[in-house]
Amino acid sequence: MEAYSNLMQAILDGEFVFTGELEPEKTTNLEELVEGAKPLVGYAVACNVTDNPQSMAYMSSLVASYIVQRDAGMETIYQLRCSDRNRLALTADILGAAALGLRNVLALTGDHVSLGDNPGAKSVYDLDSALLTYMIRKMVDEGVDLAGRPIHEPPKLHVGVAVNPNADPLEAEIMKLKRKEVAGADFAQTQVIYTMEKVDSLFDAYSQYDIKIPTLIGIFPMKNYGVADYFDKNIPGVSVPKELLETLKKASEITDKKKRKEKYMEINLDYFEAFVREIKKSDARGVHVMAVGYEEMVRELIARVRGKA
Amino acid sequence: MICVIVVEQKPLEDILEMVKGYERMLVLGCDGCAGIYQVGGEKQAEMLSSLLRMGEKTVHNKENSKIEASAVLRQCDKEIVREALENTIGDYDVILSMACGAGVQTVAEVFPETPVLPAVNTKFIGMQDRELGDLHERCRACGDCILDETGGICPIARCAKSLLNGPCGGQVEGKCEVGGYEHDCAWILIYRKLKEFGKLDQFMKLRLMRDNRISQSPRDMKGGIKYTGGGGE
Numbered sequence: 142m143e144a145y146s147n148l149m150q151a152i153l154d155g156e157f158v159f160t161g162e163l164e165p166e167k168t169t170n171l172e173e174l175v176e177g178a179k180p181l182v183g184y185a186v187a188c189n190v191t192d193n194p195q196s197m198a199y200m201s202s203l204v205a206s207y208i209v210q211r212d213a214g215m216e217t218i219y220q221l222r223c224s225d226r227n228r229l230a231l232t233a234d235i236l237g238a239a240a241l242g243l244r245n246v247l248a249l250t251g252d253h254v255s256l257g258d259n260p261g262a263k264s265v266y267d268l269d270s271a272l273l274t275y276m277i278r279k280m281v282d283e284g285v286d287l288a289g290r291p292i293h294e295p296p297k298l299h300v301g302v303a304v305n306p307n308a309d310p311l312e313a314e315i316m317k318l319k320r321k322e323v324a325g326a327d328f329a330q331t332q333v334i335y336t337m338e339k340v341d342s343l344f345d346a347y348s349q350y351d352i353k354i355p356t357l358i359g360i361f362p363m364k365n366y367g368v369a370d371y372f373d374k375n376i377p378g379v380s381v382p383k384e385l386l387e388t389l390k391k392a393s394e395i396t397d398k399k400k401r402k403e404k405y406m407e408i409n410l411d412y413f414e415a416f417v418r419e420i421k422k423s424d425a426r427g428v429h430v431m432a433v434g435y436e437e438m439v440r441e442l443i444a445r446v447r448g449k450a
Numbered sequence: 451m452i453c454v455i456v457v458e459q460k461p462l463e464d465i466l467e468m469v470k471g472y473e474r475m476l477v478l479g480c481d482g483c484a485g486i487y488q489v490g491g492e493k494q495a496e497m498l499s500s501l502l503r504m505g506e507k508t509v510h511n512k513e514n515s516k517i518e519a520s521a522v523l524r525q526c527d528k529e530i531v532r533e534a535l536e537n538t539i540g541d542y543d544v545i546l547s548m549a550c551g552a553g554v555q556t557v558a559e560v561f562p563e564t565p566v567l568p569a570v571n572t573k574f575i576g577m578q579d580r581e582l583g584d585l586h587e588r589c590r591a592c593g594d595c596i597l598d599e600t601g602g603i604c605p606i607a608r609c610a611k612s613l614l615n616g617p618c619g620g621q622v623e624g625k626c627e628v629g630g631y632e633h634d635c636a637w638i639l640i641y642r643k644l645k646e647f648g649k650l651d652q653f654m655k656l657r658l659m660r661d662n663r664i665s666q667s668p669r670d671m672k673g674g675i676k677y678t679g680g681g682g683e
Contacts, residue, residue, distance in 0.1 A: 250618045252619075253620060255610075255628055272659050275656070275658070305619050310641065312641070313653070316641075
């Protein structure tokens with residue numbers, strides 16, 4: 142298999158990879174995003190750039206991905222949702238992404254638009270994540286669009302997909318992932334998990350269904366108690382371990398701002414360094430660190446895991 | 451078990467706004483779907499006409515509006531509509547129909563010189579739950595039935611995203627986040643049913659994209675045998 146991106150090359154080389162996450166918001170200014178990506182260069186191999194997360198109408202992930210690659214020198218994983226685009230728009234965006242030098246795309250179905258900040262919008266779902274994967278595969282491998290029309294100079298990029306180890310029943314989720322593998326996904330990244338129990342049950346299910354997609358485990362160091370609490374309450378099917386949440390709550394009571402920040406760092410590093418070391422022993426091919434706006438933490442975590450590995 | 455076109459009466463203030471300027475109105479109920487479910491039948495037409503009489507006085511300060519109520523067996527049947535109204539249609543400036551959108555337009559086609567306005571919103575094709583008296587959407591008339599592949603449970607009508615390859619990440623323990631975890635996730639229902647049937651291989655199959663021309667409006671069925679979508683045959 143030929144690698145078009147640094148991410149895919151690292152996976153093929155058997156490296157344990159780290160990826161980060163960047164979230165463009167409702168703005169035309171990407172300075173913060175670019176500055177957030179810079180410290181991770183040399184640490185994370187690539188960063189996800191989110192596409193209207195939780196169905197919020199934000200700046201285009203295509204444009205943001207391009208600018209991050211251009212101005213921060215950080216490879217991106219361009220997230221692309223089916224919620225907002227039909228197959229024509231998706232085709233157009235994939236061609237555009239390839240022309241701009243993007244080399245990884247994450248094919249997502251996308252949260253329902255009625256849950257976002259423009260809830261009256263029409264939701265599209267002409268395709269879903271499996272069919273978007275199928276479409277991109279056709280474009281890259283066969284040089285044709287979904288209708289079989291030839292593409293002059295086909296795109297070269299890799300398709301990633303999401304999988305949720307928290308899903309209940311897990312078997313239905315794994316079978317869905319199997320469809321995405323059949324459709325031709327190159328890599329997968331998981332929804333946030335906190336325990337090895339989840340990692341192990343995921344890979345047990347992989348072997349049961351003979352799934353071989355290289356998979357990065359999603360982890361979420363939490364910048365402060367507020368973030369942790371919001372995440373615990375609002376993300377479907379995911380809960381922060383009680384003990385960790387309690388420790389963060391205690392830290393939130395520290396009045397000195399600097400000390401509080403240091404305490405949060407310490408708690409996160411304690412928990413996640415140990416967790417990532419355990420993940421490394423599993424079938425996982427890396428870790429996707431979803432700590433938006435917490436790059437000092439992400440960088441330190443990667444440095445520690447690498448340094449002492 | 452019956453299926454009906456589910457309608458819901460529009461807010462009274464909207465109806466009053468709609469009929470502003472008319473003097474002689476007929477509130478026309480439909481004893482088909484709308485009547486079976488007691489939203490737009492004869493009784494509801496009478497009730498709405500009383501409310502409108504009050505509204506005309508109190509909101510529009512009009513004392514002389516003539517507002518009458520009647521109903522026909524099925525407003526979607528041209529012959530029934532013609533026979534019921536041909537002698538009296540001239541008595542009214544406007545018909546306020548309590549039938550589904552098909553009924554409203556049938557009446558309008560039969561009497562092209564009289565404006566026919568909708569007093570209800572047409573919601574969906576409903577399947578009745580006899581015990582609770584509820585109506586549920588089970589078919590979207592999508593034009594390409596895949597119930598054979600999905601354990602008899604329709605993901606087009608019952609999945610908030612109409613996914614062909616669900617479930618998505620928005621289900622928790624079989625409930626859908628859209629609507630606040632009240633509805634079952636269609637794809638978890640499908641998974642359970644196919645598991646029961648020993649057909650999980652069918653669940654795992656990648657279902658390819660739809661040809662949306664099949665359900666492209668406007669759709670026709672000619673002579674009862676020849677179907678055409680708006681996108682061609």
